[in-house]
Amino acid sequence: MLHTPLRRLRASTAVCLACASLAAATPALAADETPEWTVPVSLSLVSDYIFRGQTQTWGKPALQFSVEAVHTSGAYAGFFASNVADHWLPGAAVEMDFYGGYRGKIADTVGYDAGLIYYTYPGGNWTDSVFAGYNRSNSLNTLEAYLAVSYEWLTFKTGRQLTEYFGWSTNNSPTNGGFFGDSSAGVTGSTRGSHFFELNAAYDVAEGWNLSGQIGRQYISNTTGLNISYYKVGVTRALPDGWSAGAFFSASSEPKAYDSYYSLSDGTSKHDIAKEKFFVSIAKAF
Template identity: 35%
Template sequence: MHQFAKQFMTPLCLSLCGFAAQAQDAADKAAEAAAPLTANVSVVSQYISRGFRQSWGKPALQGGVDYAHPSGFSLGTWLSTVSDRYLENATVEWDVYGGYAGTLDNVGYNATLYYYKYPGAAYGPTAIKYDYGELSAGLSYKILYAKYNYTVSKDFFGIQGARGTGYLDIGANVDLGAGYTLNLHAGNGRVAGAGNAIWNWRDVKVGVAKVFDGGWTVAAAYTKAKGASNAYDAYTLGIPNASGALDISNPAAATVVFSLTKTF
């Protein structure tokens, strides 16, 4: 498989990222109002970020710690297990981030800088790293939100010379009452650099989260991505499975994911 197909298929995740992190927005906001330092741990049926299945259809363990200062500045870190069938020689995605958020009447605004690291992960004989950084800027109005992520590092997830790669995330979090929230999302990704448009993609998600007493959140969502080409249809790192055949999957295929999150 062409090296870009092997390199691109990974998170632009966390804040952006992470299905479990999105599903528990309501719980996180309530916790931050009570204490500046919060932590969360999640078990998910599979790790999906922006429509792509990064744990190869297997369960994942996730967790993070966030500090939110009353002034609006914040810092945090978040981790998730990933599959080495999806990301060569990788077992963990580690995100660190910091930013500022505020409100003006019913309008919320935020700007956050992220760095995504995949310890030990490298592609091919030249050991190209997957690590990258991006800047996110967002606005919200009542239940609606929109944010744009812009790659500021020279490379984007192993694709060299891809500074300027962008991802537009729009959606709504609808309070259904009784602790239920309807999560709606649509995303549009554009990979910068000559010849890289074949890796562009779009994704959608429809989910429901339920917040319980004690900081527990249960969520379920339907998610699907669609590439600008067929590059994602038969993704493989060239690693054989137990039967000796190459492990091949379509990480953008439609699926349903479940999560259980505890916020402290």
């Protein structure tokens, strides 16, 4: 068969067009593929770090960082860091949490989440309490197992502390001396096995606006006067370029033990750890 220059040009052109079409199609296919791992990162500033109704920063602001690696299977692992106050957490300036677990769905609107979280406080120890006789060595680090079940915009969560509750013991937090707001309150045995229950809600009321709420109860094993109920409501506004801003109101059952709590770092300043509080946040997601 004769191969004229025109014939070769047409064949060459056809091959080039085919290659171009394949090259154009390949990125489109890749763009449609779901990545096996996603790694959301966020940085936020809050005017007060409230954890289950109690300030962790002595009423002061906190800079917080979080990163999480999520697999398409539902497995995940994450890290969270925040500054904290040694007035409340003896010897600690930073909290670093390591967690991991598995999320999945039972039905389209029903999901679950089970995992472990390890709260750590580098350098923190009850030996740093300024109160003599209440400062036997004991780590603040706490391991917690949790389970959550969600339905649409509601989530029920429960968890159990597998170690002592942030190092609380009959030495550092006893009755008749550990809590000046209520001398009868305190620890009477091991706080291992403390647990909590909470109900969370997050509902999109309009485009870019989310209304949230929380109600919970923390039980601290072998204690009197220290269990606490906590509540929170707030609104978050999504902003351009991954920014968001929020305003929240936090309240608790305000056990008297947490009133006028004396600083563990200086022994003189006082703060109401669980008082009603309005706080705000601004965050950037990457």
